[in-house]
Amino acid sequence: xxxxxxxxxxxxxxxxxxxxxxxxxxxxxxxxxxxLRARIVETEAYVGEHxxxxxxxxxxxxxxxxxxxxxxxxxVYFIYGMYDMFNVVSGPAGDAQAVLIRAAExxxxxxxxxxxxKLTRAMRITRAHNGVDLTGDxxxxxxxxxxxxxxxKAKRIGVDYAKHWKHxxxxxxxxxxxxxxxxxx
DNA sequence: GCGTCGATGGCA
DNA sequence: GCCATCGACGCG
Numbered sequence: 001x002x003x004x005x006x007x008x009x010x011x012x013x014x015x016x017x018x019x020x021x022x023x024x025x026x027x028x029x030x031x032x033x034x035x036l037r038a039r040i041v042e043t044e045a046y047v048g049e050h051x052x053x054x055x056x057x058x059x060x061x062x063x064x065x066x067x068x069x070x071x072x073x074x075x076v077y078f079i080y081g082m083y084d085m086f087n088v089v090s091g092p093a094g095d096a097q098a099v100l101i102r103a104a105e106x107x108x109x110x111x112x113x114x115x116x117x118k119l120t121r122a123m124r125i126t127r128a129h130n131g132v133d134l135t136g137d138x139x140x141x142x143x144x145x146x147x148x149x150x151x152x153k154a155k156r157i158g159v160d161y162a163k164h165w166k167h168x169x170x171x172x173x174x175x176x177x178x179x180x181x182x183x184x185x
Numbered sequence: 186g187c188g189t190c191g192a193t194g195g196c197a
Numbered sequence: 198g199c200c201a202t203c204g205a206c207g208c209g
Contacts, residue, residue: 044201053201063196080202081193087201100201117202158201181202190206196199 003143007135011072015045015090015097018071020151020172022088024144027104029123030137036123038104038113040141041149041177044156045170046087048097053162056096066131067096074139076120076130083117086125088134088141102157102171103181115181150175154184 006025011018022043029036046054055064055077066075067089075087075098087098104113111122120126125139134140152175159166173180 046201055201058197061197077201078195079200081195081200083202085201102201115202156201161200187208188206189208190204192203192205194200 001145003145005135006141006143008070008072011088011090011134012070012092013090015047015099016170018088018090019043019045019099019170022099022101022141023151023172023174024146024149026107026142026145027101027123028140028142029125030139031124036109036111037107038111038119038123039107040101040104041174042101042103042180043172044100044102045090045172046098046100047170048091048095051162051168052165053156053159053168054096054098060096064096067098069093069131071097072134074125074129074132074134076125076127078127080117084120084126085116086120086129103173103177103179105177105179112179114179149177152184157182 027038049056056067070093071090073089086101090097102116113119153169154171156171
């Protein structure tokens with residue numbers, strides 16, 4: 001079954017909706033003459049400047065600049081001295097929301113994509129991709145070609161500093177996937 | 186199987 | 198000093 005490339009209308013919605021709807025979609029990464037594909041199984045929504053877990057909560061800075069732009073662009077940042085995190089900017093320009101891509105299943109190649117740092121390393125996504133248009137040819141998503149996944153909501157990982165926002169159920173997983181970064185408990 | 190900890194560098 | 202992580206290590 002052939003699926004359509006996700007477009008700016010899809011990305012222009014709230015991060016929580018986008019995070020949920022990205023589960024089951026296919027991430028395509030073209031590098032040289034190769035094409036790496038992966039089925040998204042885990043995401044997290046960071047819903048704007050009022051969300052204390054969202055990087056944009058600390059204002060507009062050089063790092064968070066792309067989050068304040070229009071949806072459908074990559075926000076890639078470097079953390080812990082060795083990992084790049086891949087996010088999809090969500091919502092309209094001026095509304096700093098994004099979806100962190102946390103885990104996926106490799107399609108047609110062998111890789112462990114069960115974590116945000118593992119996923120970017122294996123798919124060769126780096127800070128060089130910060131700001132790239134996800135409706136372009138190097139990095140994009142295809143709509144879910146299969147059956148509707150069983151979506152499970154949970155608390156986001158690693159945001160205990162975020163006061164009451166740490167309890168928000170903004171992590172979305174495919175409840176039937178064996179490739180999650182962590183169990184949902 | 187579990188919890189703890191070090192690596193490693195950009196950021197505010 | 199902290200961090201939207203990962204993998205190695207020690208346990209018993």
